[in-house]
Amino acid sequence: MEFTIGQVAAILQGKVEGDETQKVYRLDKIQEGKEGGISFLSNEKYQSYIYETEATAVIVSENFTPTKEIKTNLIRVKDAYTGFTTLLEAYSQFSKMSLVGVQEPSYMESSSEMGENGFRGAFSHIGKHCKIGTEVKIHSQVFIGDNVVIGDNTIIHPGAKICSGTVIGTNCEIHPGVVIGSDGFGFAPQPDGTYKPIPQIGNVIIEDHVSIGANTTIDCATMGSTIIKRGVKIDNLVQIAHNVVIGEDTVIASQTGISGSTEIGKNCIIAGQVGISGHIKIANKTTIGAKTGISKTIKKEGETIFGYIGMEVKNFLKSYSIFKNLDVLENRLRELEKKP
């Protein structure tokens, strides 16, 4: 993507000092600015770089007063840092939403429909009776099964697999390699020691503004729905089992696993490599430290839990600090035992 300095200034409601027709197509750090780049000066410490930078344009605050000659073009805005952040978001959003049309070959059953301004990448597959909203971006090699619903402005990145019956809301982002709606892990033990699959005929419902990280897996419900509520953010390589419900605005870091039928409250923060047992409930606003194991329901809101078998974090750390020198404690005991 390429913008003129004038266009960038218009986005930022700023004023150009220099040549507004010159073009920029990259965001640079000021100390590493090169031709075609746009940078910003916010922290005084970096001021010396503005006189030397080769960046084509630099965003500065309106009260910036140069002390030497400046070769680059300036865009003056109210606050340079906010301006740059705005530009960053616009750039990122534009990168993600600018793809429109169909790359061939791709596959879509005729009973499915896509809204306006959508994108379907090469080798993407869309099954029967799907309803896909406007501005939806379905990247290359994505698989979408039958009867899938996807809301407006949602992005499905390359190679994600959305199994039949899944419902995805608006403004979601599903990263590469994600699998949504594969069979839950349900098998009935038989008298002869073998296992018989329990049919998994439910689906997955993903509400609006949800983000799901690369290669994460979310299983369909046995019956009913596995539900990921509005605003949930899930990192890479996370496992969400069948019939799990995750409350609004909960954040789950990488490699965490949540077992079947567990309900996680809203506004929880779950760190990486956490394991949560099945058929329990986690209260709203619970914070769970990395690598914690949770096997029981947490009823009280707002607690911070940590540990191999999770407990209140302060208590775990108190115990662990003694554990670290358990041999010292044993020596003290031995000394006492020696006493007559």
Add this chain to the structure above:
Amino acid sequence: MEFTIGQVAAILQGKVEGDETQKVYRLDKIQEGKEGGISFLSNEKYQSYIYETEATAVIVSENFTPTKEIKTNLIRVKDAYTGFTTLLEAYSQFSKMSLVGVQEPSYMESSSEMGENGFRGAFSHIGKHCKIGTEVKIHSQVFIGDNVVIGDNTIIHPGAKICSGTVIGTNCEIHPGVVIGSDGFGFAPQPDGTYKPIPQIGNVIIEDHVSIGANTTIDCATMGSTIIKRGVKIDNLVQIAHNVVIGEDTVIASQTGISGSTEIGKNCIIAGQVGISGHIKIANKTTIGAKTGISKTIKKEGETIFGYIGMEVKNFLKSYSIFKNLDVLENRLRELEKKP
């Protein structure tokens, strides 16, 4: 899929009361029944719903006696719950096995052969000299390398990658994003601190009735075979390293990892996020709790192991219960030390 009520009754060996020509295409809970749905009434508690449900048909037991007028159609069977379970299994099986034919574009080398009633989805790739049985379903975007053998009735879900030389038995189910037969993690340390890859020329053998969950990875053997025996069920995001052998009817939950050359016995139950070291053996019928680390061979059958460094579960929990209040224990010690 769509069935007439008469067809469903035939599957269940039941008797229709009502209009056997009406159509159903969905399984509903009785309290949520809608037109086109079929439901069941087994538990007395739900009896009131049968008079109000909008489901097109309801399965009832032969001794069910209505106490009010009923609008829906009934299918009378010996036992309503068993009937519904049978229908569920038939529905699930039918959903999975009904796909037949070839979606284009797809890719198959001419030296490979597929049996009757098979399915190849769009953008699937089948390499050279593959022998694929009857009723095998190879979904969209699946990769199958060269010299792969796949037994009858096996389903390979979208995007799974089956590398060259893999052998898969009958009635297996390989879920989306699974990777089977990629290189084992073998590198020889060199005097200069670098590592040289050790060629991994073995394969993976998967026996009959095995299920492998989404995005799980199973590496090929260095030489010989990594073997997953009959009836093994593996959940999502599991790692099986090179030359591992897993015994019949063992179940492995999500995010567990098994290191190279380890042999797991049969009828074991391994929970989630377990880690098992390389070059050890786990006895038949061992149960391993979630997040357990296993670094030594387990010889005795039928034990239940748990803990950061796995041990007999009762002993671990006994120690952990004291650990949780280790500061209390230390205070008791301090009190004793104060004694004259």
Add this chain to the structure above:
Amino acid sequence: MEFTIGQVAAILQGKVEGDETQKVYRLDKIQEGKEGGISFLSNEKYQSYIYETEATAVIVSENFTPTKEIKTNLIRVKDAYTGFTTLLEAYSQFSKMSLVGVQEPSYMESSSEMGENGFRGAFSHIGKHCKIGTEVKIHSQVFIGDNVVIGDNTIIHPGAKICSGTVIGTNCEIHPGVVIGSDGFGFAPQPDGTYKPIPQIGNVIIEDHVSIGANTTIDCATMGSTIIKRGVKIDNLVQIAHNVVIGEDTVIASQTGISGSTEIGKNCIIAGQVGISGHIKIANKTTIGAKTGISKTIKKEGETIFGYIGMEVKNFLKSYSIFKNLDVLENRLRELEKKP
């Protein structure tokens, strides 16, 4: 692949005894040798098999003196074991590098270029402005975004996803299902409890001779680069977060996760299921045991760390050995308390 015995002898600089025109196309263990196979005899213990083997050829050391009649063809080399290893490496290398050309349908934007002797598999996607070196093998269903650079002799296995802006060096091997360059997990908490995505506009740089295991995920940097340095070997299902740097010749086993902005030194050995917090540094030559949690910077080189909250391995094991019998320790304490 098929070679005459004469061709194999040429590769190994050995001498044929027998028919050098016969063909071999498989590596066999001597005790399992079949027609078309080539085997080796190095260990005296296996000598009896050479008189019975059905392998078409056997590699032997130059000083081998048969004590009975031999039916198979011999290739005499200086040292049979080294000879077989050489053959193994040649075979493995040849298998991987022999694919050349383009399978159709595949997709490549016209602004991208590939060097000589490359391979593009069916349903592979290459975006705009990519620069791909010579002898690069891009397997089926691989996704390569825009502005990607890939060095000579690198292999991208089926279904790997390389997002826009990624730079990959020479002689790398990226296994199936790997995701490189997806968005880092960065969200800014808002006053109303929701989260706003922080634009992730950086990239991933992978230097030369790096191997990345199946279904591993490496996120792009928020700004700047996530960097995997020369010679790093990463196993399956590993998570590398945004802005992480991993030093030369470090080895990381399966299911380990490294959080954002952490720097790992060179020549480290990190076992499986390890979790490392964000914004810390790990010194060169650190060894980290399986399942260890690391939350603080490790400054001293060459240490071995282990434990739920990682510490020097000897100390952890000392403490854990007491923990395992913590009830015994408590009983001893109770006995002392009973004393008058």
